[in-house]
Amino acid sequence: MTSALLQTTSAGRRRRDVGMRGVLLIGTIVALVPLFLVLFYVVKRGIGAWSVTFFTTDPTGAFLGDPGGVKSALLGTIEIVLLASLIAVPIGIGVAVYLVEYGKQSPFARVVRYFVDVLTGVPSIVFGLFIYIVLILGGGFGGFAGWKGSVALALLMLPVVTRASEVVLNTVPDTLREAALALGSPRWRIVFRVVLPTALPGLVTGALLAIARAAGETAPLLFTAFAINASNFDLGKPMNSLPLQIWNDVRQAQDRLVERAWGSAMALIVLILLLTIPARILSRRSRTA
Amino acid sequence: MASAATPVERGRPSFGRPRRARLPDEILKWVLTLLAAGILALIGFFFIRLYGEAHLAFSKFGWIGFTFDNSWDVSKSVFGALPLVVGTMITAGVALVVGVPVAVAAALYVTELCPRRLRTPLTILIDLLAAVPSIVYGLWGVFVVIPRLRSIEQWFSDTFGFLPFIGGHVAGPNYFIGGLILAIMIIPIVSAISREVIATVPTDHKEAALALGATRWEMIRMAVLPYSRAGIMGAAMLGLGRAIGETIAVTLVVGNAPEIGKHLFDQGYTLAAVIANEFGEAAATPIHRSALIAAGLVLFVLTLAVNAIARYYVVRAERTGTAAGALPGVTVTE
Amino acid sequence: MITVKDVRTRTNDEAEQADATPIAAAAPADERAPVERKRGHTISLRDLNVFYGDHAAVKGVDIAFAANKITAIIGPSGCGKSTLVRAINRMHEEVPGGHIEGEILLDDTPIYGDGVDVVAVRRAIGMVFQRPNPFPTMSIFDNVAAGLRLTGTARGKNLNNIVHDALRGAGLWAEVKGRLEKPAMSLSGGQQQRLCIARALAVRPEVVLMDEPCSALDPVATLRIEELLTDLKERVTIVLVTHNMQQAARVSDVTAFMLDGELVEVGDTEKIFTNPDDERTEQYVSGKFG
Numbered sequence: 044m045t046s047a048l049l050q051t052t053s054a055g056r057r058r059r060d061v062g063m064r065g066v067l068l069i070g071t072i073v074a075l076v077p078l079f080l081v082l083f084y085v086v087k088r089g090i091g092a093w094s095v096t097f098f099t100t101d102p103t104g105a106f107l108g109d110p111g112g113v114k115s116a117l118l119g120t121i122e123i124v125l126l127a128s129l130i131a132v133p134i135g136i137g138v139a140v141y142l143v144e145y146g147k148q149s150p151f152a153r154v155v156r157y158f159v160d161v162l163t164g165v166p167s168i169v170f171g172l173f174i175y176i177v178l179i180l181g182g183g184f185g186g187f188a189g190w191k192g193s194v195a196l197a198l199l200m201l202p203v204v205t206r207a208s209e210v211v212l213n214t215v216p217d218t219l220r221e222a223a224l225a226l227g228s229p230r231w232r233i234v235f236r237v238v239l240p241t242a243l244p245g246l247v248t249g250a251l252l253a254i255a256r257a258a259g260e261t262a263p264l265l266f267t268a269f270a271i272n273a274s275n276f277d278l279g280k281p282m283n284s285l286p287l288q289i290w291n292d293v294r295q296a297q298d299r300l301v302e303r304a305w306g307s308a309m310a311l312i313v314l315i316l317l318l319t320i321p322a323r324i325l326s327r328r329s330r331t332a
Numbered sequence: 333m334a335s336a337a338t339p340v341e342r343g344r345p346s347f348g349r350p351r352r353a354r355l356p357d358e359i360l361k362w363v364l365t366l367l368a369a370g371i372l373a374l375i376g377f378f379f380i381r382l383y384g385e386a387h388l389a390f391s392k393f394g395w396i397g398f399t400f401d402n403s404w405d406v407s408k409s410v411f412g413a414l415p416l417v418v419g420t421m422i423t424a425g426v427a428l429v430v431g432v433p434v435a436v437a438a439a440l441y442v443t444e445l446c447p448r449r450l451r452t453p454l455t456i457l458i459d460l461l462a463a464v465p466s467i468v469y470g471l472w473g474v475f476v477v478i479p480r481l482r483s484i485e486q487w488f489s490d491t492f493g494f495l496p497f498i499g500g501h502v503a504g505p506n507y508f509i510g511g512l513i514l515a516i517m518i519i520p521i522v523s524a525i526s527r528e529v530i531a532t533v534p535t536d537h538k539e540a541a542l543a544l545g546a547t548r549w550e551m552i553r554m555a556v557l558p559y560s561r562a563g564i565m566g567a568a569m570l571g572l573g574r575a576i577g578e579t580i581a582v583t584l585v586v587g588n589a590p591e592i593g594k595h596l597f598d599q600g601y602t603l604a605a606v607i608a609n610e611f612g613e614a615a616a617t618p619i620h621r622s623a624l625i626a627a628g629l630v631l632f633v634l635t636l637a638v639n640a641i642a643r644y645y646v647v648r649a650e651r652t653g654t655a656a657g658a659l660p661g662v663t664v665t666e
Numbered sequence: 667m668i669t670v671k672d673v674r675t676r677t678n679d680e681a682e683q684a685d686a687t688p689i690a691a692a693a694p695a696d697e698r699a700p701v702e703r704k705r706g707h708t709i710s711l712r713d714l715n716v717f718y719g720d721h722a723a724v725k726g727v728d729i730a731f732a733a734n735k736i737t738a739i740i741g742p743s744g745c746g747k748s749t750l751v752r753a754i755n756r757m758h759e760e761v762p763g764g765h766i767e768g769e770i771l772l773d774d775t776p777i778y779g780d781g782v783d784v785v786a787v788r789r790a791i792g793m794v795f796q797r798p799n800p801f802p803t804m805s806i807f808d809n810v811a812a813g814l815r816l817t818g819t820a821r822g823k824n825l826n827n828i829v830h831d832a833l834r835g836a837g838l839w840a841e842v843k844g845r846l847e848k849p850a851m852s853l854s855g856g857q858q859q860r861l862c863i864a865r866a867l868a869v870r871p872e873v874v875l876m877d878e879p880c881s882a883l884d885p886v887a888t889l890r891i892e893e894l895l896t897d898l899k900e901r902v903t904i905v906l907v908t909h910n911m912q913q914a915a916r917v918s919d920v921t922a923f924m925l926d927g928e929l930v931e932v933g934d935t936e937k938i939f940t941n942p943d944d945e946r947t948e949q950y951v952s953g954k955f956g
Contacts, residue, residue, distance in 0.1 A: 049775060049786040052547065056785075056816070060547035064445055070437025071446075071454065074523065077516045078461050081472045088475075134367055141364035155368045158375050164570075164639035165632060166577025168604050169382075172628045176381045201371075231360040259465025262579040262604070266611050286467050290580070293471060308468045319463045323456060448762060536799035540862070543757060544813035544869060545789030554812060558803035 085309050092306025102288065102303075110299050113307050116288035120314070122276065123189050123268060123284055124258045127196035131257075132250045134197075135204025136239075142205075143212040144234055156209075162202035170198045171263035179267070189282030192268030199263060200253040207249030211242045244325050251322035255315045261286035285311045386629045388622035398623070399630055404590035404601075406610065411623035413630060415592045419507065419600035420576055420634070423586060426511020426596075427518055427575040432568045435519045439526035444552055455527070462520035470584030473513045478504050478585060485597050500595040503587055507600045510586035514578055518571035525570065529563030529649070530556060562649030569642030573635050579604035603631040706733025707872040707903055709754060709791070712769040716746070716753045719763035723749045727768075727929045729922060731873070736895055736904040738918035738935070740911055742955065746927040747907045751875045754905070755791040756784050772872065789817065792871035792902075796878045798858035800850035800865070807846040809861055813869035828868055835901070836864035837894045856887025863894070873903045881909065892917050911951060915939050923947045 100112035138159070146152025174195040179186060215238050223233045239246070268282050285307050292304035389411060390398055401412020442454050485502040493499035533556050541551040587599025588609055607624050614620035709731040716724035724746040731737045739747045752758040753766050756777065770777050777787045800809045810829045814820050820828050829846075833839040838860040842853070850861055859879060866874055876895075880888040895904060895917050908914050914921050915935060922932040923942075931944045942948050949955060 049772070049777070049783065049790055051783045052545075052785045053818070056547055056550070060549040063549040063552075067437045067441040067445060070434050071441040071458075074434050074438040074461070074519050075454075075457055078457060078464070080476070081464055081468065084472055084476055085468060137364050137367045138371060141368045145361055145364060146368065152368070155371055158372055160643065161636060161639065162371070162375065164573045164577070164635045166579065166604055166635055168577070168579045168607055169628050169632050172607065172625055173378055173382060176385050176625065177377075180385070198374075229354070229357050231356045234360065255463060259463075259467070261465070261467045262608060265608060266615075286465065286580075289467050289471070293474075304471070308465075308471060311465055312463070312468060315463050315465065319460070323459075327452075534799075536795065536797060537801060539757060539760070539795065540799045540801065540865075541812075542760065543755060543788055543793040543795075544816065544865065545785050545787075546813075546816055547785055550816055554816075555801060558801070561803075 082312070085305065085312060088302065088305035089307075089309030092302045093309070097303075097306055102283075110297070110303055113285070113288055113303065113310070115283040116285045116307060117310060118276075119189065119268075119283040119287075120258060120285045120311070122278060123192050123264070123282060124196065124254060126190060126193035126278060127200060127257055128250070128254050130193065130197040131200035131204055131253065135201050135253075136208045136246060136250075138201075138205045139208035139212055140234060140238075142209050144230070144238065159202045159205050162198075163206060166262075167199050167260050168262035168265075170195050171266055174198070174263070175266045187266075187268060187281040189268050189278035189280065192264045192282065192284070193278065195263035195267050196257040196260060199260060200257050203253040203256065204249055207253070208242075208246055211245030211249060212238060214245070215241045244328070248322045248326040251318050251325075255318040255322070258315055258318065259286065259311065261290055265290075285314070382625060382629050382632070386622055386626035388619060389626040392619065398626055402592060404606070406613075406620060409617070409619050411619075411626075413603070413623075413627055415590050416601050416603045416606050416627060417630065417634075418592050419510075419586065420602040420604070420631070422507045422593075422596075422600060423510040423514055423582060423602055424572055424575040426508060427514035428568060428572055429515075430512060431515030431518045431571060431575075432522055434515070435522035435567075435571070436526050436564055438519070439523045439530055440552060440556070443527055443530045444556065445548065458523050459520050461516065466517065466578060466581040467584075469513050469517060470581035473509060473581065473585040474505070477512065478509055481509065489595070489597050497594075497596055500598060502597040503589075503599045505585045505587040505599060506597045507586065507593060508596050510582050510600065510602070513581050513585055514575040517578060517581060518574050521574060522567045522571040525567035526560070526564050529560045529567065532563075533559045562645050566642045566645035566649065569638055569645060573638040573642065576638060577604060577631065577635050579608050583608050603627050603634075607631075707773050708733045709873055709903065709905070710769075710771040711750075711754075712771070714750070714753065714766060714768035714770060716749050716758060716766050717764070718749075718761065723927055724753070725927045727924075729929060729932055731903055731905050732920060733903050734899050734901075735919040736899050736906055736917055737920040737922060738906045738908055738914035739922045739924060740908060740914050740950070741924035741930075742950070743909065745924045747924050748877050750924070751793075751877055751905060751907050754873075755793050755875055756787050757793065759784075789813070789869055790872050792866035792869065792874045794859070794862050794866055794874065794876045794879045797882045798855060798862050800853075800858050800861050802849075802851050804850055805847045806842050806850050806853070806861060809850045810864045810868050812865060817869070829864075832864040832868040835867050835898065836860045837890060838864055854887070856883050856890060859883060859887070859891065860894070863891070863898075867898075867902075871902060873905065874898070876904065876906045878907055878909060880913065888913070911939075923950060925950070 094112075097112040098117065099114055101115045102113060103111035138155070142152050142156055146155065174191055178191045178194065219237055219241065220233055223237050228236075264284055264287055268284060268287070289304045289307045289311070292300045292307070295301065393401065393411060398411065398413055399417060400414050402414040403410050403412040404415055405411075438454075438458055442451055442458070446454060482502060482504065485506075485508065489499055489502055537555040537559065538551055541555040546554060582602055583605035586602060586605055588601055588605060589599035590601050590606070591599075593600045607628055610620070611624055614624050711727050711729050714724060714727045715722050727750065739750065741747050749758065754770055754777075758764045758766065766778065772787075772790060776782065777791075801812060804812065807829055810832050811825055814825060814828060830839065830843075833842065838857060841857060842848075850858065853861060859882075863874075863879075880891055883891070892913065895906070898904060899919075906914070906918060918935050920932065921935045921938040923930045923938065923944075923946075925946055931938065931942055931947045933943070938947060939951050942951065
């Protein structure tokens, strides 16, 4: 009789349990399959394009004959993204510091916070349009230029950096600040000597991830940086970049150009991974610290 | 008889810091406040300039006319954005329907079901979906997905043609493929936020369910999902916002036909795609350019609305004590 | 020969009979229906060791929890009493690295081992937790009905009856009878805990484990629950973990004293508190440590 106390759960319930757990597992696999398919395909088609000349020569713009490499695109991406980061990261962290250390829950700070949130949702192409209107149509600034692309990317990165930094700065315990205040330290020194250094790993992670995101963007560059073939270090002129190079190449009929597009795609992904993976490692390590 | 300052006054310590030493503090505070105010000014500026350029198109076609007229004809300089708006909605809708369940399933699996040591690797892999640039997704869509799925789509269209919106000849690039690629792109963000939300479900409630004699799935259904519902809705809305605004991947696979397709497998167009495609040639024609910028404004307003809804859900989740916490941007702390 | 099928059928009949009989404990006399005394059930622990990974939090415990009695487990913080109790309804294995050695038996049936359905064990051995944890998104009614809806054994009118009886059994009925559809979180702390007790009772467990159920409550709420326990033991065997010695003395029939993962002494409550055998027990109950 006692064994009857442990009435085994009905077969229906057990089936549903196993079934739903299977569904969730399948969902996870379905989510990951595209990742592997895409990476695999990019490598498969792009690896053929990689060579020394791929990285060291500029596109020739010729339709027949040697199409050249993508040096200008690679350099261009690095330059444009670098400038964008130099703009967006300090400003983003600065606004975050304001929100956490000074503004806190004041009405003004709440409004700022709200609009930063708003900015995170703006499509990247709208940023491109905005910069186009202001800096290119606006006249007086000249035509397309690398730095204008940087500004568009910086706009994109700004809310991301701000938000991530705010989250990180909030995790710095108040007790640290209070201890420094009790010792008579002025606010600014607390920010620079206590808060920022403590939050540094998280801030770096946020910055790296924002940079990685910006590196992969095409839309904001379409009508700001424009693409030319020659390498140049002058951000005041039109500048090539990997996404633009891919965009142009892939729409051509020539096989070699399409292959080059895939090579560029692979290079772009590698570049992004070089930013993302250290960011994740850093974030993990700072959490277990 | 007056003597010099009384001994008491001379000995009193001074608590005020000299003006000089307070200066860095003041400077820092004002610089940062200015930066923050700058953000607000920027957004205001944003709207003003965008609207300024879009005004030409809006005044010619009217706000309602521009947004809801079904007539996007470049050659005749007639611009009604309805096909674009509809196309944006359809592709984003498909993205939601396909992407959100997958993302939430993955979030549930990783948080509640999978073996501990797999948790981190799986999380990293799901987040890695976000590292692939949109142009690469678009390319992959063009070269792999469109050709491979074509016959399956045609079979589906033929077999289920009696359903509304299904049927007809399958164009290579079409609404469905657009939605599918978008679904893949929104998975990382929806999954990351859902993961955070699900992880905040208090152990208390999960234990209460288990102690009553619930199976693992029943525990998830009873304790985890109701608690996380608002936060997951917020995550889905954010994914929707992303899907609406995505440009490059979509324009490569949606077909770029400025008509309202009658079927899921027809070619279509989206607001973002039209801007990307036509901007080059439009630069010279003021009305065309203005129409594209107006399309950008419509897109902007759309994403604002969706994100406002997302925020509403997250706030509601926080208010009923079923917290969400994480919001858009980068999830720094996984 | 009795086949498994026969046993199961018989149990279903018994369940139906039990469903028709209200638990009714704290209701006033005229509302109280005849209480059918079910045969009580015991829990036996044989050489039980409970591990977190390699670390044994409970060592070599032998004890039998008598049927229809309240057994209190007392001891200083960290002595392993919560861990012990969580091993009994197999909640301990939810913790990574949690496992046991030894045996735990419900009457004569081992509850660990191949072929034992952990879900069934948890239905038969209920638990009330330290902090009240009603499901926040559910109403009062739905909370109590939650366990029943899992097994699907009761529907409609039957379900209503069981829920109402469980609420009576938990001494909550009078306070909530007009507002069962209100959210569970609208109740006070003490009421929420009684709701959790009702929820645990609704699935008709044989044994109820209580892990410091009053530690998050105020004295008035605590007293109400203590009054409840005395009535409840007629229906279920109760194991009560408490850090409050006075509570153990007030409420329990048997008291077990644990120290550093070991069972030091177990016996009638009166004896443990007035004339314990072991010196350590004597020192603890007279407040010399803990």
